Amino acid sequence: MKLQGWIVVASLASLTAHAADTELNLYSARHYQTDEALYKNFEKTTGIKINRIEAQEDALLERLKNEGANSPADVFITVDATRLAKADELNLFAEVKSPVLAARIPPHLQTGEWFAFSTRARVIVYNKLAIKPEQIQTYEQLADPALKGQVCVRAGMHPYNLSLGAAMIAHEGEAKTEAWARGLVANFARAPKGGDTDQIKAVAAGECGVALSNSYYVARLIRSSAPEDRKVVEAIGVIWPNQKTWGTHINVSGGGMLKTAPHKEAAVKFLEYLASDDAQRYFADGNNEWPVVADVKVKNPALERLGPFKADTLAIGRTSKGAITAQKIFDRAGWR
Numbered sequence: 510m511k512l513q514g515w516i517v518v519a520s521l522a523s524l525t526a527h528a529a530d531t532e533l534n535l536y537s538a539r540h541y542q543t544d545e546a547l548y549k550n551f552e553k554t555t556g557i558k559i560n561r562i563e564a565q566e567d568a569l570l571e572r573l574k575n576e577g578a579n580s581p582a583d584v585f586i587t588v589d590a591t592r593l594a595k596a597d598e599l600n601l602f603a604e605v606k607s608p609v610l611a612a613r614i615p616p617h618l619q620t621g622e623w624f625a626f627s628t629r630a631r632v633i634v635y636n637k638l639a640i641k642p643e644q645i646q647t648y649e650q651l652a653d654p655a656l657k658g659q660v661c662v663r664a665g666m667h668p669y670n671l672s673l674g675a676a677m678i679a680h681e682g683e684a685k686t687e688a689w690a691r692g693l694v695a696n697f698a699r700a701p702k703g704g705d706t707d708q709i710k711a712v713a714a715g716e717c718g719v720a721l722s723n724s725y726y727v728a729r730l731i732r733s734s735a736p737e738d739r740k741v742v743e744a745i746g747v748i749w750p751n752q753k754t755w756g757t758h759i760n761v762s763g764g765g766m767l768k769t770a771p772h773k774e775a776a777v778k779f780l781e782y783l784a785s786d787d788a789q790r791y792f793a794d795g796n797n798e799w800p801v802v803a804d805v806k807v808k809n810p811a812l813e814r815l816g817p818f819k820a821d822t823l824a825i826g827r828t829s830k831g832a833i834t835a836q837k838i839f840d841r842a843g844w845r
């Protein structure tokens with residue numbers, strides 16, 4: 510009886526101390542259908558309503574800059590470490606001290622300002638008739654003169670390639686990365702154009718022998734039942750690069766709380782929710798990615814088919830910071 514009375518008083522006190530957040534303003538550059546279920550589940554369990562603004566990364570960053578201190582945004586989520594770094598450089602993210610996030614997300618996949626919630630790998634895709642797997646076990650081998658006229662890849666300035674370049678700089682140094690970029694450009698089958706899926710299709714069609722692609726584009730094709738996609742999947746092989754050295758380069762989906770967030774408590778709750786078992790499954794599987802929380806397993810036939818691999822454990826903050834240097838190196842090497 511005495512205890513019950515104490516609980517009533519305590520909860521009243523916490524209500525009067527500050528009104529709990531009842532909404533959260535989320536700026537998101539992710540547009541996956543499964544994210545709907547993810548947000549609904551958060552609203553149901555916390556009673557906090559999510560107001561979502563979805564747009565391209567650059568438009569959202571521009572909006573955040575213009576809104577400044579008056580921005581209603583609490584949380585910003587996007588894909589790619591380089592883009593998260595851009596937001597970080599604009600000084601948009603608040604430091605988040607959360608024991609939950611610290612415990613659940615591996616140290617190399619968080620910076621203190623922003624957190625990765627899923628990972629994707631940059632893989633090598635090859636035409637099984639044109640290329641032998643032993644020719645392309647590493648990113649470095651893509652610059653081997655033996656592959657002259659065989660390489661298809663999207664523009665060097667794209668964040669996915671810049672992140673890979675940044676990882677290579679961290680592991681091999683700038684000089685080796687520049688020599689690699691020059692060798693890669695010398696091996697191009699055609700001038701860079703299109704996205705990763707276009708490169709995979711060009712490999713399947715025999716226009717090139719090898720290409721670089723993010724893993725989820727491959728997984729998407731594996732899960733497709735369209736006859737033309739089945740043909741593509743049959744024609745290609747997939748390599749996890751650098752298994753004997755620093756591991757396959759990975760990139761992330763992630764986000765953080767904004768410094769100007771009006772609902773800071775809700776923002777931290779939401780970030781912690783994204784690291785929960787259920788959310789990890791939704792978040793990663795929605796785009797055929799891997800959860801960052803170690804013991805969370807997804808049931809995804811395409812990811813299972815691609816199999817396990819050794820991922821690079823370079824700190825994601827370092828990956829993103831090297832992107833500017835990578836851009837300069839790729840420019841000099843003529844990877845436009």
Ligand code: FE
Pocket residue numbers: 723
């Ligand atoms: Fe993508």
